[in-house]
Amino acid sequence: MTTPETLHDLAPAGDRGNATRTMGAPLRRALATARERTAVVCGEQTVTYGELAERIARLGGLLTRLGLAPGDRVGVLGANCHRYLELYLGLPSHGLVIVPLNVRHTAAERTYALRDAGARVLFADRALDGLDPDLRVVDTSTEYEALLADAEPVAPLREPREHDLAGIFYTGGTTGAAKGVMLTHGNLVANAFHFMACWPFTADTRWLVVAPMFHAAGTIAALSTVWAGGTQVMCPAFTPDGVLDLVERHGVTATLVVPTMMDALAHEQAARPRTVSSLRWLSHGSSPAAVELLRRTHTAFPDAEMLHIYGLTETSPIVTLLPGEQHLLDAPQARSCGRAAVGVEVIVVDPADRTPLPPGTVGEVLIRGANVTAGYWNKPEETAAALRDGWFASGDLGLLDDGGHLFLVDRAKDMIVSGGENVYSAEVENALFAHPSVVEVAVFGVPHERFGESVHAVVVLRSRPEDADAFAEELVAHCRRTIAGYKVPRSIETRVEPLPKSGAGKILKRELRAVFWTERESQLT
Template sequence: MTTLETLHDLAPAADATNATRTVGAPMRRALATSRDRTAVVCGEQTLTYAELADRLARLGGLLAGLGLRPGDRVGVLGANCHRYLELYLGIPSHGLVIVPLNVRHTAAERTYALRDAGATVLFADRALDDLDPDLRVVDLGAEYEALLADAAPTEPRRAPAEHDLAGIFYTGGTTGAAKGVMLTHGNLVANAFHFMACWPFTADTSWLVVAPMFHAAGTIGALATIWAGGTQVMCPAFSADGVLDLVERHGVTATLVVPTMMDALASEQTARPRRVSSLKWLSHGSSPAAVELLRRTHAAFPEAEMLHIYGLTETSPIVTLLPGEQHLLDSPQARSCGRAAVGVEVIVVDPAERTPLPTGVVGEVLIRGANVTAGYWNKPAETAAALRDGWFASGDLGLIDDGGHLFLVDRAKDMIVSGGENVYSAEVENALFAHPSVVEVAVFGVPHERFGEAVHAVVVLRSEPEDADAFTEELVAHCRRSIAGYKVPRSIETRTEPLPKSGAGKILKRELRAVFWSDRESQLT
């Protein structure tokens, strides 16, 4: 079992007391350089760095008043807002561990994460059902503000160190149970350094937080923006017109979106143009983006530098970047993920032998850097399998060209990325298998114009149903009772004949998937 006490054993030897590589370091610099500048804008609420620092100090008193001690895990569930940013910064800065929860998860999925992490307090901006009775829930609204106002400013009871755990971020489970990715203070700081080395962050940066903050994509620019003394503008819920209005109103200079958002923004800006010339840096990630979508986006935002980011929760998240993407649309590199970020190493190895492969040869993508996870919470076997000889095994298959560009060619473990959400096929298959009429099942991603990929299931039944359409609806309803809505198959094919299998008896998903992807150059760009 991985515990806080054994976390240091998983980390490389280093000066664990280095406070410059902790989550609190960016705020200390911002206070010294940008004290009276705007730190965050959330609706009508505006906070300077001095005001934000005061609230973070009071948050320490609030956490102590709830009986929390250094090392305790604290759940957070809510929409993007300045309070979420405070918790993201303040919980680790006061020596505790943040556990962000996906707002789209079912009660069962949410309960599993909270129990697995051992969280005793949950900050939430909505009413929730089926919570453990001994879990203290704090309303992330009026109650939070009242507690914060009454709390005395407090310094951390124990100053965090570089290799201390900052957060546990739950990913979809490939075997039915989610994995808690452990990210240390050093991991998050390294990611900020890597981002700042590749893209300009200055005091004039106005970063629009669009992606949900429970995802690594939602907080990808948080520490970098603070370090530079820039401003973060909160977008609580995505809508194309709402985002463009925020860009125009606040002079937003940079943001990160997923391709479904990018598609909607390009369409809205083309149909009803806003004054968005302030937007100089437009990044995207999380799921495939067709070259044609990139062209339309560049046409809609001609003054924006485009950037493709490939990353994983386990890498905090940045692995590779492709800046100036708009200049490469007619080149093969447009279909790549770019080159390894400064501070990150990427190689491709033979999946069986673990030996490096030459350029142009497909193999498993391995990643090394200070941004790589310390492991999976309470899962030593999974940690040992993923972290070997200093490298993190991504499970993704790809190749590297002579220029160092990484091209992904398939997704390991059949992960599906639909609308920016990771969906693991095994989790959906487990839900379908629970239906008594299901004998075999294969779940995989198929092309979807809006979501990039959609969840599709091929189900083998014990007998032909009398009404195929009604039975498909029954399977969908069955899935909705156990997994989040975005994981539920958007299409289900039923049959009675067995699925194709290899000599070892493994279902050949590639054969099933090929019908849908045969007209695509690749499942990924």
């Protein structure tokens, strides 16, 4: 059903789609309306739209020289920069499929994604260990510029269409838990339209790219900004003082951050104020934000309109938006994710039979729209389970109020969002299970003031350790050898008694979580 040979065009038979709803369309409009305007600012370097188009044309020549053809998958790993943006735009525009890699992943996690996607070439800005010997690596910090300058500018070998695959975005880690989310040109263009329908993107937009571009949050406004002929200012690594300096220096008008970044920015602005009146639109997402954090942020940036965005990699990513959030801090809606974006439909259903539920009733969140993924790469069973009758099953549990505001109360997939990073409990559980002393394990998120959630593990051991704290530290060290640091549990509870289970033998994580989350769930429901 979903094999690499059949996935270049994901349209129904006889429907190739519209070529104007592709990744190349925004740049073509920018060339017609803003050729001499600055497209990207990266450190001391500026690139106009005309120059960006020339570089992407030369990228086409380089791709041909590397022996790549439309439909081939290409890995990209690196910090935010103008080269990452041109690869993000250019690879799909030439008919290839971008595979962004998390810079924090281990060698095993990177290798899994590259092998699973069948990538033949990797663009990376650093030396990497553990790569397959037949993988061609282009170092974007050294040889890339010379290769690009030597390449002949070429047009796309085959003009992509909206149903063509544009990217594979891996949501998990090392083994079966990792899924490659397939996003088409049409998915990503739809997301841009949905964002532009909510917030103003113009030629005067100066969007600060803070979130890493391997995340959907990092490229959430890339196409919208290009379409409007605005400017993207690159932040290669987050520091609160560095971000505020960029806002002041470049007159940044809009950005998106995760709550941990927002907290750090509010503290930095309060301690050492900058001139940030240009910042008119401040959005946040990826994990819950406490109302008190929103208050502090509004105090620090009183001229900024605040926007909460709930999204998923599978939805390109925008699902719901809560604009004007600073005006709702004393209202119940402040704890919501907002309403469905223009162009997106959201319903809450009974998880058992998918019948729609009335307002105020908790159920599974389903999503429909042109932004919804085409499925999971090489995973037909997971695709069939997630996509049914035109709806995507998010795996999140929530409720809708009478006004259409969505309140999330749990994650049915047991995904943990810590500091803006997605952590799948199954990956951490697999790592812990590899320790010979572990009999049972349950991993879940617990509230964390700074990170939104932190990874917590309850581990059943074969025998009671003499020093429980020391053994917990041993388990942490064990995890660090196999999974990325942000996935490693920040707290571990050891016990010898069995974990609570359902009649079917499934571990009841809700009971384990209750002591940590009861207060928050009561607020939301």
